[in-house]
Amino acid sequence: MRKIEENIFKALMIIACAIIVSSFFMIVGTVVLKGLPAMNLDMLTKTPDGGFYIGKEGGVLNAIMGSLYIAGGSSFLALAISLPIVLYINLYLRKGSWLAKATRLSQDVLFGIPSIVYGAFGFTVMMYFGLKASLLGGIVAVTLLVMPIMIRTMDEVMRTVPKELLDASYSLGATRLETVRIMVRQSAPGILTAVLLSFGRAIGDAASVMFTAGFSDNIPQSLDDPAPTLPLAIFFQLSSPMEEVQARAYASALILTILVLTISLSARILTKRFSKNKI
């Protein structure tokens, strides 16, 4: 009886694992199968021509560039804000300080706030200041979205930096600000992972840029221009009734998937390589 129960559950577990792993392949497989036939060089190298949305010539270069700008800008901005915060709670605050605890908890909570709320909030703030949907608005909204990811990821790494290392630095007469260098060096792989994770999230998120970044058929030239993004391009193309345009949505989804998977794979490889040289 016990043996039977054991075996039944073991079988169920293996099935569950198979479903979980195969779901990844199903998603990537579906996107590749449907996207590949509609894929061509024009998709990657051209912006939409007139009549693109009724099936005429053009590509999604505008959205690719817009997404890269937004993801790059927001990852940079988020890093500039998050790094001081993480260094502060790990180096300057005592262990078990309530501010550090409050920061960690609030970042955990913010991590769970859906991107649509960031988008709606961002847009409200923009309306208050009289700003229109623009590259800048998109970058700010996405920065809010990825900041918790950055802070949590970097914090996790910095917490594991051995205290002895920092003590050694202090005992040589280094100030806290000088010890920051050691901390940053020691957690460089973690910082890199955090940036890549944020970049991946930023490039794939649609709901936060929907209102804040807007959409256009051109590559944004300045921070005030509305910025098209790949996820929104997919969404709009897919809601078109024309089959040619829908096929382009699949091709765009393929581009986005490849971009994101490349980022997450390189994050893995880089992290592994960097961790080797760590003390």
Place this chain on the structure above:
Amino acid sequence: MLILTVLSVLLAVLIGAGLYIRSLPLLETATLPELLAASEWKPFKGLFGFLPFILGTLWVTIIAILITLPLCLLGSIYIYEYAHHRIRKVIVPFVDMLSGIPPVVFGVWGVLFIVPLIGDHIAPHFVEFSTGYSVLAGGIVLAVMIFPLIISILLEVFGTIPKELKDASLSLGATQWQTVKFILLKKSLPGIIAATVLAISRAFGETIAVLMVCGNMPEAPHSVFDAGYPLPALIANNYGEMLSVPLYDSALLFAALILFAIIFLFNGVSRMVLARIERKIA
């Protein structure tokens, strides 16, 4: 640095306050229970009933959790207790990569794969007509989206259970499954609940993927094959347009506030539970 840190803590409060202030105009016209329980959504007549959207969100979330929880529990027990470490090394990266796939791609997958599957193969056995764009489709897509979140938390929680306990159980002659059932699952129950609550709040707020497969009809769904219209989809579809309709803007930000409040609460509580579990072993 201190200022930045304090600001980052206050950000959640700021968002909540901002949304609340903007939804005040709507809240002045009706009381909270009235808004939440009314089912008429006719912005042009000034009727804002959130019930269909709340029900839509609940249906989708419940379906997603019912699918995902058993699968993830079994899956993570296998990964943690049974799998050879070489198999683990294969499975875990796939789960990680799954978490990196953008929501909109899940949506495309839903439209291409799940919706036709339901519309052509599953629904005809149960109901007379369904397009496939349904709360069930939304639930399935969401379920797959939250796999990585639940699995990663569950693996962490399992990691906090002392090995001695399990060894004691095994040495008394219990089988591995019995040990899992009576020791691992029992001991990690708070963590499992916390993970579930986190997953619920994640499912609550997911927007674009659900928007693409749910059908978006502002009526309460009656079966899993009916279309639904979850709150995030409502905001995404309508916000920024029709700003001339009085109170419309305020109503949509109120929807965002509902989402924010529920998720804030759920997240806060479950994160505190998880932090306590971690501290216990530290």
